[in-house]
Amino acid sequence: MKISNLHYITTTAHAAELACLGGVCWVQLRVKNLPAAVWQQRALDVQAVCRHHGATLIINDNPALALALGADGVHLGKQDMNPAKARALLGPGFIIGGTANTFADIEGLVAAGVDYIGLGPFRFTATKEKLSPILGLVGYTEIMVQCRAAGFTTPIVGIGGVELADIPALRAAGLHGVAVSGAIGSAADPTDAARLFVTELAKSQPVASL
Known part of the structure; x- marks a missing residue:
């Protein structure tokens, strides 16, 4: 199973479409406090975009909906x-x-057998409520050293306020990739922003890869 090194987190099919046009191949739908029927329709709309572009669809928080839709996975x-x-x-x-x-x-x-781990937050982000303690680059580096010492091979992606310029340092720390929302979705040109992330991740390999 190949885990993408770029996870795009969004709430709408339109945003997913713009990101996929820029080369994103992994989309996580993360919505909160919506009625079940609205959530399901939103997921179906994003799923249609993902299928058109051959992208992986991950549903956040809702295993039952992921199963019902035949999504690729759940976060x-x-x-x-x-x-x-x-x-x-x-x-x-x-x-x-x-x-x-x-x-x-x-x-x-x-131990629970997950396929990948989102580790964060890297820095403050307004896109997530109840934010856990911020790790920063030092925190990531320390944790990745522990993971290597433990022999863990589960891909780990950095999340939480990650920007394009952060990628080289995060990859050097040993992260498999990054998960972003606003850095692509709130950009003046989301498609171009997605393309820049794809390009940067392709040329910056983890120095101490798991």
């Missing part, structure tokens, strides 16, 4: 369903990602 926050329980519900073919803020979080997620 689970620290307060969401336990990844092991989600695996039992979804089966081996679904991608399951989890959120981590500490090395202990990563240990638990690896």
Whole structure:
């Protein structure tokens, strides 16, 4: 199973379309506080975009909806369903990602058998409520050293206020890639912004890759 090094997080099909036109091939739909029917329709709209572009669709927080739609996977926050329980519900073919803020979080997620881990936040971001303690580059570097020492091979992506200029340092720390929302979605030209992220990630390989 190939985990993309660029995860684009969005709330709408239109934004997903603009990002995919720029080369994004992994889209996570993250919506909050919507009625079930509206959430499902939003997911169907984004799924249509992903299928058109051959992109992976990940549903945030909602394993049942991911299963019903036949999405590619689900991303689970620290307060969401336990990844092991989600695996039992979804089966081996679904991608399951989890959120981590500490090395202990990563240990638990690896033990639960997730396919990738979103580690953050890198810096403050207004796109997520109830933000965990900010890690910064020093925090990422320390945690990645611990992961290597433990022999963990689960891909880890940095998330939380990541900008284009951060990629070389984050990759040098050993991260598999990054997850972004505003850096693409709020750009003057989201398609061009997506293209720049794809290009930068392609040329900057992890120096201490897991």
